[in-house]
Amino acid sequence: MYRTCMPVLVTGSSGNVGRWVGEELHAAGADVRCAVRPPSSGQLPEGTVGFDFTDERTWAAAFAGVRALFLVRPPAIGNVRRDLLPAVAAAREAGVEHVVFLSIQGADRLRVVPHATVERWLQGSGLGWTFVRPSFFTQNLSTTHAPDIRDRDEVVVPAGRGRTAFVDTRDVAAVAAAALLDPAAHRDQAWTPTGPEALTYTEVADVLTDVLGRPITYRDPGLPGWFRHARTVLGMPVGMAVVTAAIYTTARLGLAAGLTDHVEQVTGRPPASVRTTAVREQAAWRRTPENPRGGQS
Structure with missing residues (x-):
């Protein structure tokens, strides 16, 4: 109301x-x-x-x-x-x-x-x-990380093997x-709204592989490597790169896997899964005629 x-x-x-x-x-x-x-x-x-x-x-x-x-x-x-x-x-x-x-x-x-x-x-x-x-x-994959996925067939984040409750x-x-x-x-x-499942980034890459019909892999560059990648490849401002590094550290430490029912509790509807969102957002990772194989770096 x-x-x-x-x-x-x-x-x-x-x-x-x-x-x-x-x-x-x-x-x-x-x-x-x-x-x-x-x-x-x-x-x-x-x-x-x-x-x-x-x-x-x-x-x-x-x-x-x-x-x-x-x-x-x-x-x-x-x-x-x-x-x-x-x-x-x-x-x-x-x-x-x-x-x-x-x-x-x-x-x-x-x-x-x-x-x-x-x-x-x-x-x-x-x-x-x-x-x-x-x-x-989940949409960070189709915005911030879209160039890595679209052009290099990689999900590049320093999250280790930690699970994340994507939303x-x-x-x-x-x-x-x-x-x-x-x-x-x-x-x-x-x-604390979360999705219905906590996935590793390897599992996220598997979902994207299935949705896009081409192999997508997960690469963990470590925190120093992430900072360089964020600044030089993704063009992030320094402050944003630092904040995202802190966020990925929570996943790396196993602190981002907690699931809640807050979405359904507040809205009355179940939250979307990573696969559901990936299907809807897949245009962000599709290659263009000008770049059919994806870029290299």
């Missing part, structure tokens, strides 16, 4: 999760305001508002009348105390009452990741909060949207 009568602001609205949060809210009849980076020229699309965590000039219009906020930390922001939390404090002063924060699995244990800093700040902020701590997004971003979005639609029912709760 839609219980939030004022606009809901969705940050990260073009991202893996935010885009689906917006769709879930629209489908429920919510008044959705999607935050996007202010364009250098031209008009904003209908239903959007220009917003930049690091540009105070964009905050007032974005937060006006908003009571619930979906908060996504941009990957490029590593120093959240300086570059993200001042905007959230301004949202509180503008009248925002509840924040649904897209965190990561284990943020309560991984004190070094920026998500943990945001969580601690929210807990002491006086705002209502809900933490959505998903396990590793579809649409399921994560459904959990977040439920908290935004009925903040009182989810106040001061932390949800």
